[in-house]
Structure formats: structure tokens, C-alpha cells
Amino acid sequence: MHNIKRTKRRACHLFSCLLLILTANITTPGIYAADQPAFEALPDWSGTWSRRGGTVFDSGTWTVNGVPTHPSQPGAGVSALGARAHPPYNAEWEAIYQEHLDLRDAGLFPDPLTRCISHGFPRIFNALAPVEFVVRPEQTWILAEHTRATMRIYTDGTEHPPPEARWHNFYGHSVGHWEGEPSAGNQTLVFSTVSLKSWRDGDSVLDRSGLVLSDQAQASTRIRRTEENGEELLLVEMTLEDPVSLTAPWVVEKRFYKDAPGTIIFDYECNEYNRAIVDEEGRSLILDEEGRVLEY
Amino acid sequence: MKKHFFILSVSVLIGIIGQSAMAHHSTVGQIEEFSVEIEGVVKEFQFKNPHSWIQVMVADGNGGETEWSVEWLIPNILMRQGYNPSTFQIGEVVRVKLRQHVSGSPMGEFDGALKADGAVVGRWE
Missing domain, CATH: 1.20.5 (Single alpha-helices involved in coiled-coils or other helix-helix interfaces)
Structure with missing residues (x-):
């Protein structure tokens, strides 16, 4: 008993x-979870997708070995796609950007990627290698091969944490929903991103030109599948707002074209054999086989 | 096999390859614009991220050898181009074109290689 x-x-x-x-x-x-869509209602974004149009947002600033050049020039690695998108900086942040461009041209801009720090958002859309967009009812995952980047977008009714509870980090916190008729197969993923650390700690940039935003930056992003000249692509349209650095919303786009069937994404462990370091002056230095710095 | 050290030529290969060639780190001001050529024996082929490295032992003409470090692309990209960890074999003789580090150190960025059997890796013009 x-x-x-x-x-x-x-x-x-x-x-x-x-x-x-x-x-x-x-x-x-x-x-908590709530209004997530049915799996059958989601679009097919399977396969791998590769960006075209350059690894920088503001392609008009592109240089080769410190010399200004047109993006289409051999070696620049970018095309006319994604034409110049200079952010509407205020004077203070425009000066920061110009300083970074000068450092970049001198080989002194301390790009976090050199130290194998992941892209963060929105730099994930400037990643070099193929990207996967894994669509599920409760989340969409953006998986970039380069730096093994993972971004999660909640579509299950999750809301952003209140401002006082936000942890500002590289990819922030993204929540969204689907728009459009499932029968058409071209729904748009609409999401907002907050909690970005951005340039607060000096280790999250938008691209190699040294383009940065403050940790108050937020983004509204729309991704949809479309077609251009007979090619399938995912069009990423972002509106970035930042009360600290920008005087107006900044609209940019990136285009990811569907890779050939069978394209494989490989493992990428950046620290496996990294022979590049960044010194106190911001220089990217190369190590020889014995780990000695090659000065220049 | 006796190894020979050659700085055979200053190549007229396209020299405008800067930031975009090495996605992981900047090479601004560090890499010569034009290619040089070396010939030697592969000591190691580090098919690893973030960049591949080919270590080549080159005779210095005085009875000794110099180890050259030749940096190549991200192995993930190389795999998609049809290369793999067996592309270079330890002990094989190769001629390599590279853009040398401005310090004069025996290292640089890979342009291409010509193998003893005539096979070309990368760009050989």
C-alpha cells in the first residue's frame, strides 16, 4: 500500500x-511551434545552386592587386550581374568603408575568413562554392559548402526573441513564412533576420571589400525560384536596414543558378591546413612548410 | 634521378590574378605578376582545406635541394574540376609554373604543371 x-x-x-x-x-x-505549412505545399528547391555575379555586394569597388578594375575584367572573378550596390551609408560609416577599401587595396584588411571564421549573414550569399536550400515545413536550411555555413530560417510560427533577450551572432535569428500558391510551385520564402553581431567585434563582414554594418542591422529577405534565359535560379532579394550606419534601406540581390545534376558538396574544414594568418597590422601572411612567416 | 633547378622563364601568362584567385586570403602585394618555372620532385601533395599545397624538392645547383611550397585552389573546387588527392604522386618529376612570393621565398601560387608523360595539370601555355 x-x-x-x-x-x-x-x-x-x-x-x-x-x-x-x-x-x-x-x-x-x-x-513554440504553430502555423507551419504542409510538406506537400512546399516548393522543390532540391539540388545544389551556385552564385553568379561576384563575391562582393558593391562590385564597383572591385580591384585586382589594388588596381581599380571593371568587374568583367579577367581575374576579377565577377560579371556584370549584380551591378554596383553601394550602401547608403551615413558619413561616419562611409568613412569606415573607405578606410576598409584602402586597407583592402594595401592587403591590410583583416578579413575574418582568412582566420577561418564563417561567413555569417548576409555574406553566406557571397560564398564561393555551391549552396543547398533544404526546405522543410518547420525550417528552411541554407547550407553553404564554404566554411560549412549553416543558416536556419524558422517557418513554424516561431517569433524573434524580444530585443533584450537577443544574442547577436554571425547568422542572427531568422523567422519567416511562405507566400504564393503551392499549385504554382513558385512560392516565395519571406523572412526577417535580427540579432546580427555584424562589425561589433570586428569579425563579421559582408564581403572582402570591407563592407560592414552595425549590430543593429536587420534584413528582410525574399527567395523565390524563377527562370532566366532557360536557366533555373533562386533569386535572393534583401532589404537591409541599419539605423546606425545607413540613411535608407539598402536593397541588394544575389542569384543562385541550379548546378548540373549530380553536383556534390564536399566537406570543408577550413582549419585542416590553414597556412594563412593575419598579423596585428591586419596583413594576411603565408606560412612556409615549417610554420615560418614569409614577410613581404 | 638527378634533380635540376630551373627558373626557366618569365612567363607571359596572364598576370592579372589577384584577390579572386585565392578565395580564402588576400594576396595583394605578395605575389609576383608573372610566372616562373621550376622542375623537381613532388615531396608532398597536401589536398586539404582551405587550400591545397604541393611541396616540390628542387635541386639548387650546388648539390643541395630547396623545398618549394606551391599553393593551389580549394580542394573542393579541384574535385569538381576532376582533380583529386592522387593528381600528384609523391616522387614524381614535375615542371611547375607558379607566381612566386615577392619575398623571394621558395613559394608561390600554382598556375600549372607538366608531368613527365606529357600530362598537363591546370594551365600550361
Whole structure:
């Protein structure tokens, strides 16, 4: 009899704990799930997709070995796609950008990527290698081969945490929903991104030109599948807003074209054999086989 | 096999290859514009991220050898271009064109290689 009572008490205690956990989950912002779409209603974004149009947003600033050049010049690695998108900086941040461009031209801009720090958002859309867009009802995952970047976009009704509870990091916090008729197969993923650390700690940039935003930057992004000259592509349109650095919303786009069937994404461990370092002056230096710095 | 050290020529290969050639780090001001050529024996082929490296032992003409470090692209990209960790074999003789580090150190960025059997790796013009 005594054992039965004790078992009942334990069961009640367990039930109370479960109730508490469930209640906590429901009342904690950013955790609960609600209006996620049916799997059948989602578009087919399978396969791998490769960006065209350059690894920088503001392609008009592109240089080769410090010399200004047109993006289409051999070696620049960019095409006319994604024409110059100079951010509407205020004077203070325009000066920061110009300083970074000068450092870049002198080989002194300390690009975090050299130290194998991941792209972050929105630099993930400037990644060099193929990208996968994995669509699921509760989340969409953007998986970039380069730096093994992973970005999660919640589409299950999750909301952004309140400002005081946000942890500013490289990819921030993204929530969104789907727009458009499932029968058409070209729904648009619409999402917003907050909690970006951006240039706060000097280790998250938008591209190699030294383009940066503040940790108050937020983005509204639309991704949809479309076609251009008979080629399938995912069109990424972003509107970036930053009350600290920008005087107006900044609209940019990136285009990812579908790779040939069978294209494989390989592992990428940046620290496996990194012989590049950044010194205190911001110079990218190369190490010889013995780990000695090659000065220049 | 006796190894020979050659700086055979200053190549007229396209020299405008700067920031974009090495996605992972800047090479501004560090790499010569024009190619030089070396011939030697492959000591190691590091098919690893973030960049591949070919270590080549080159005779210095005085009875010794110099080890050259030749940096190549991201192995992931090379795999998609049809190369793999067996592209270079330890001990094989190769002629390599590279743009040398401005310090004069025996290292540089890979342009291409010509193997003993005539096979070309990368760009050989």
C-alpha cells in the first residue's frame, strides 16, 4: 500500500514536471511551434545552386592587386550581374568603408575568413562554392559548402526573441513564412533576420571589400525560384536596414543558378591546413612548410 | 634521378590574378605578376582545406635541394574540376609554373604543371 502511494506521488510529480516544461516552452519566445505549412505545399528547391555575379555586394569597388578594375575584367572573378550596390551609408560609416577599401587595396584588411571564421549573414550569399536550400515545413536550411555555413530560417510560427533577450551572432535569428500558391510551385520564402553581431567585434563582414554594418542591422529577405534565359535560379532579394550606419534601406540581390545534376558538396574544414594568418597590422601572411612567416 | 633547378622563364601568362584567385586570403602585394618555372620532385601533395599545397624538392645547383611550397585552389573546387588527392604522386618529376612570393621565398601560387608523360595539370601555355 505504501509503495502504491509512493508510486502515485512520483507519477504526480513527473506529470507536474512535464506540465512545467510544456508551459515553459509555450511561454518562452522563439521556441513554440504553430502555423507551419504542409510538406506537400512546399516548393522543390532540391539540388545544389551556385552564385553568379561576384563575391562582393558593391562590385564597383572591385580591384585586382589594388588596381581599380571593371568587374568583367579577367581575374576579377565577377560579371556584370549584380551591378554596383553601394550602401547608403551615413558619413561616419562611409568613412569606415573607405578606410576598409584602402586597407583592402594595401592587403591590410583583416578579413575574418582568412582566420577561418564563417561567413555569417548576409555574406553566406557571397560564398564561393555551391549552396543547398533544404526546405522543410518547420525550417528552411541554407547550407553553404564554404566554411560549412549553416543558416536556419524558422517557418513554424516561431517569433524573434524580444530585443533584450537577443544574442547577436554571425547568422542572427531568422523567422519567416511562405507566400504564393503551392499549385504554382513558385512560392516565395519571406523572412526577417535580427540579432546580427555584424562589425561589433570586428569579425563579421559582408564581403572582402570591407563592407560592414552595425549590430543593429536587420534584413528582410525574399527567395523565390524563377527562370532566366532557360536557366533555373533562386533569386535572393534583401532589404537591409541599419539605423546606425545607413540613411535608407539598402536593397541588394544575389542569384543562385541550379548546378548540373549530380553536383556534390564536399566537406570543408577550413582549419585542416590553414597556412594563412593575419598579423596585428591586419596583413594576411603565408606560412612556409615549417610554420615560418614569409614577410613581404 | 638527378634533380635540376630551373627558373626557366618569365612567363607571359596572364598576370592579372589577384584577390579572386585565392578565395580564402588576400594576396595583394605578395605575389609576383608573372610566372616562373621550376622542375623537381613532388615531396608532398597536401589536398586539404582551405587550400591545397604541393611541396616540390628542387635541386639548387650546388648539390643541395630547396623545398618549394606551391599553393593551389580549394580542394573542393579541384574535385569538381576532376582533380583529386592522387593528381600528384609523391616522387614524381614535375615542371611547375607558379607566381612566386615577392619575398623571394621558395613559394608561390600554382598556375600549372607538366608531368613527365606529357600530362598537363591546370594551365600550361
